[in-house]
Amino acid sequence: MSHPLLQPDKWISNYSDALYAYALVRVNDSALAEDIVQETFLSAWKGKDSFKGDASEKSWLYTICKNKIIDYYRKKGRDIIQPQPIEGKDVSDGFFNEAEHWTTADAPGDWGIDYQQAIESKEFYKILNGCKKKLQQLQQSVFVMKYLEDLDSEEICKALGISSSNYWVLIHRAKLQLRACLEKNWINL
Amino acid sequence: MRFLNISCKKAGFLLSKKEENKLTWLEKIQLKGHISICSFCRRFEQQTGWIILNAKHAHTHSEATLSEETKTRLQNLFTD
Numbered sequence: 148m149s150h151p152l153l154q155p156d157k158w159i160s161n162y163s164d165a166l167y168a169y170a171l172v173r174v175n176d177s178a179l180a181e182d183i184v185q186e187t188f189l190s191a192w193k194g195k196d197s198f199k200g201d202a203s204e205k206s207w208l209y210t211i212c213k214n215k216i217i218d219y220y221r222k223k224g225r226d227i228i229q230p231q232p233i234e235g236k237d238v239s240d241g242f243f244n245e246a247e248h249w250t251t252a253d254a255p256g257d258w259g260i261d262y263q264q265a266i267e268s269k270e271f272y273k274i275l276n277g278c279k280k281k282l283q284q285l286q287q288s289v290f291v292m293k294y295l296e297d298l299d300s301e302e303i304c305k306a307l308g309i310s311s312s313n314y315w316v317l318i319h320r321a322k323l324q325l326r327a328c329l330e331k332n333w334i335n336l
Numbered sequence: 337m338r339f340l341n342i343s344c345k346k347a348g349f350l351l352s353k354k355e356e357n358k359l360t361w362l363e364k365i366q367l368k369g370h371i372s373i374c375s376f377c378r379r380f381e382q383q384t385g386w387i388i389l390n391a392k393h394a395h396t397h398s399e400a401t402l403s404e405e406t407k408t409r410l411q412n413l414f415t416d
Contacts, residue, residue: 159411168398181402185410192414247343255379262386265393272397275390294388300356318352322384329387 150198158188162205166212173216173291175280183219187212213296217306220288224307242323253327258334271333278328285309286321293318342366347377351384 154161163184170180190211198207242253249255260266279287285307292303304314339362342350350367353359359367371377402410 155414158414159407163407163410164401165395167402168400169395171400172394172398177400180400181406184402185413188410189413243343243345247345249344249376254376255383257379258383260386262382265390267397269397269399271390272394275387275394279391290391294391300358315349315352319349322352322380322387323348325387326380326383330383 150195150200152200153195153198153204155192155195158191158208162208163188166208169209170212170216172276172279173295174219175276175287179219183212183215186215190215217292217296217298220292221306223284224288224309242327255326256330256334258330274329274333275325278325278332281328282321282324286317286324289314289317290321290325340366340369342370344370344374344377344380347371347374348380351377351381 166184166187167180170183171177174180174183187208191208194211198204202210242250244250279290282290288307289303292298292306293300298306300311300314300318303309304311309317347367347370350359350363353363354367371381
């Protein structure tokens with residue numbers, strides 16, 4: 148007999164779309180996001196007897212989904228062959244001149260927005276998603292794990308099998324690329 | 337005092353380390369000094385912070401849904 152707060156017969160109608168959207172922005176692949184939702188429900192079904200009711204049914208399902216996403220990144224991290232030595236020159240070094248200061252072309256422009264306010268624009272989220280997809284695989288992995296899944300750098304290094312110095316380079320380059328991509332494609336529309 | 341001067345590239349690295357309270361006392365002074373005089377790095381900090389704030393909630397703005405076919409298939413997993 149499972150916990151009275153659980154209603155497995157309503158999981159699909161109540162949560163499948165929301166979990167799918169949650170997974171999709173994190174893995175950027177619809178088939179994969181579908182698999183993650185399916186695995187989430189299967190794990191929840193198998194584990195329903197261990198649900199104690201400490202959290203709501205909804206947050207319990209999200210936690211399972213989140214763990215499936217981290218598992219996916221962990222497996223993916225092992226398969227990614229880094230395209231070049233991490234300390235070597237790459238595209239993000241182009242943002243800075245020889246003295247490592249911003250080049251005139253790449254210095255952050257004035258966006259003229261309130262940085263305390265979240266944005267509602269659908270267009271923005273479409274562009275953000277496109278920019279996220281353009282990141283190198285490892286940059287995307289560290290960005291999602293750090294900022295969307297709230298893991299700390301040690302957990303991320305362990306999960307992806309990277310050194311902490313690689314981590315700081317990757318997270319910095321991810322932010323450089325995302326910011327520049329948004330300035331180019333959203334601010335300067 | 338030259339040891340206090342850092343580049344914009346270095347300041348960017350330190351901003352990520354700052355998020356996890358991993359700066360040494362010297363790095364804290366270097367970063368604070370650099371940000372106070374460099375408007376580009378100030379913008380970089382504000383803009384990346386704002387991007388992250390929005391990225392965290394991107395799924396709530398998504399219109400992506402599963403197809404009815406997929407939902408039926410998933411539902412059947414629990415009724416078989």
